[in-house]
């Protein structure tokens with residue numbers, strides 16, 4: 001069991017670390033497919049990566065229910081760390097989550113089991129934070145949409161069917177799921193407006 | 202009752218988190234107005250509290266802040282807001298559009314093209330573009346949900362029937378990413394084309410109405426119009442009397458009580474930059490002109 | 496040559512210095528103290544605490560002094576201060592039935608258990624300016640009476656016989672809404688409506704309440720009871736596991752007894768309108784109770800046709816800090832937009848006169 005004293009630390013400077021982390025995430029969301037770096041380095045409970053931990057410290061609090069996948073909830077460490085540092089309630093019902101943390105990208109829940117928002121309030125939707133093995137190697141994906149000048153190329157080890165599954169965003173818009181990919185200190189956002197570029201047509 | 206020490210950029214961290222989450226959703230759903238729990242700021246509602254909260258939530262010690270009102274850095278409200286952040290966040294401030302990383306604005310978009318490292322934060326009084334056609338929030342929310350904007354087109358078309366033109370000269374509605382009709386804040390319609398495919402991130406904050414919305418960089422922003430009555434950008438035919446610019450938005454200045462007027466750039470940084478580069482207008486500080494015009 | 500206006504920063508500083516000077520007034524007149532404001536302008540302090548949503552007499556007095564007696568400006572100062580305070584949680588509901596009553600009247604019964612207690616009231620004073628107050632005076636000490644042990648609320652007495660609807664209950668576990676922390680959405684539940692009304696401008700509520708009496712959403716109100724006094728405030732401390740007393744607050748409460756409802760399946764009974772405020776704020780709580788009742792039109796299945804029944808209208812315009820900011824923002828420069836309108840208007844006028852002169856031209860040809 002992890003005691004409070006052994007708990008991995010949060011940000012050394014809460015205010016400025018949260019600010020710089022937010023700007024990285026904001027830039028990522030504003031420029032889908034681009035790789036942004038997170039400079040603040042908090043402690044992390046395994047299997048959480050430091051980018052994920054920094055995002056949690058920046059955006060989570062008692063108003064944001066968080067859902068954890070099997071990898072994240074394999075031990076109690078992540079849940080305890082979140083509760084201690086952010087006060088965010090960890091919930092079992094993914095459809096009520098403001099954030100979903102996915103440690104194993106091959107085991108994400110069906111997206112319609114997350115909060116998709118309503119047509120009146122599409123912002124009341126889950127942001128899916130997914131840890132991946134790489135954000136600079138792996139298959140290349142060509143992305144288009146708001147925030148992208150022409151097309152952006154993302155090279156990442158994401159599940160082959162991720163973008164097929166995200167096609168739900170095109171059908172449901174303005175409802176949808178916004179995805180943040182994390183590897184170590186790197187983040188890439190795939191908001192609900194981002195589409196795979198069509199080829200060969 | 203000690204003098205209270207306020208947090209960096211004034212807002213407490215819980216408030217910043219709430220605003221930051223709203224900003225991320227706003228970026229993810231371009232043109233959609235995200236409700237947020239706007240706080241009471243130490244300046245009046247209607248005087249930029251929405252823009253101030255957005256700026257406070259994004260600003261970091263490395264930022265360089267520019268604040269303009271009516272295009273000018275030296276209008277009293279712009280000075281007041283700039284001082285607020287210089288004091289509460291200790292950030293560097295500038296009047297140069299090019300040097301700024303964050304620009305908070307009321308009623309104008311700078312003339313100089315923005316670049317990708319920048320964030321433009323608009324102060325918004327009434328974020329709902331349909332509000333003056335339908336005062337009820339429950340109704341306008343339904344219209345946005347359905348993407349049902351017939352009412353707006355009817356209004357614009359009635360203008361044409363009555364005046365021969367669309368009689369909206371500022372806060373001219375736009376459609377963002379082919380989905381949401383959005384209020385660009387009360388900027389003159391001259392500025393509307395600058396919003397389209399803009400390399401900078403555009404964030405909009407309405408404090409009293411408790412809404413945040415956004416246009417990501419390189420997003421399609423189209424001013425509403427009709428095929429037979431296309432959107433036109435209005436501008437005076439005259440060049441700026443100080444810098445000779447013929448591509449900027451102009452303020453009209455009444456120079457005497459006999460109807461004399463002159464026109465000068467509303468964007469003071471743009472105008473001063475041109476004058477420094479040697480451009481001259483009819484009222485520039487050349488000695489012979491000075492005597493000619495008293 | 497034209498030189499653009501500069502020096503706004505100096506102008507602002509000078510204006511603020513002048514303001515501080517004017518606030519002080521004639522320096523030969525002794526400066527007013529916070530305790531003088533708190534003790535002798537106490538109803539103004541009560542209003543600032545109520546609409547400022549902060550129970551602190553000293554801060555409210557300071558705000559009134561700083562605002563030169565402009566109560567809306569003072570409310571604004573208190574609100575801005577309040578917005579930065581850390582939050583520990585919500586108190587337990589106050590029990591106004593256990594209030595240490597200083598004033599209590601009912602207009603529905605001649606006599607009630609505990610009796611009618613006039614207390615400190617302007618009622619039945621003849622509104623004649625009192626020249627003696629222009630100087631210093633020492634009024635007589637008030638008559639005293641033993642505080643009554645029990646003073647049940649009139650609505651509780653009516654409720655015992657089912658003559659008035661039970662106070663609409665919400666799920667005890669449901670968190671109480673807070674419109675200062677959550678953006679408001681419509682339709683709004685009664686907890687949010689009451690919060691909005693408690694913070695609302697007294698004058699706005701007064702006018703709306705008055706409008707219901709004149710037929711714009713009539714609700715046949717009776718002032719079941721108005722009471723003012725001190726209530727205990729308790730906070731449930733999770734660590735301790737029990738409610739900790741925080742102290743007493745002076746509060747006013749008004750319970751209106753209104754138009755009855757009933758149906759084939761429901762016995763008719765009176766309906767409620769509720770008002771609660773800090774300090775002695777009687778006009779405020781009475782107006783609030785009238786407007787609370789009219790805003791219940793939706794749940795009571797009454798036709799919504801008057802402004803006071805329209806929750807979007809009432810809740811969106813009741814806050815004087817919002818209202819004063821937006822009305823007064825019109826004094827900020829708007830010359831960019833005005834220029835745009837001016838240009839459009841000139842163009843439309845030119846076209847108008849051109850069109851008007853055309854038939855003449857044709858006639859001349």
Ligand SMILES: [Zn+2]
Pocket residue numbers: 441442443444445446449465466471472473475
């Ligand atoms: Zn110029």
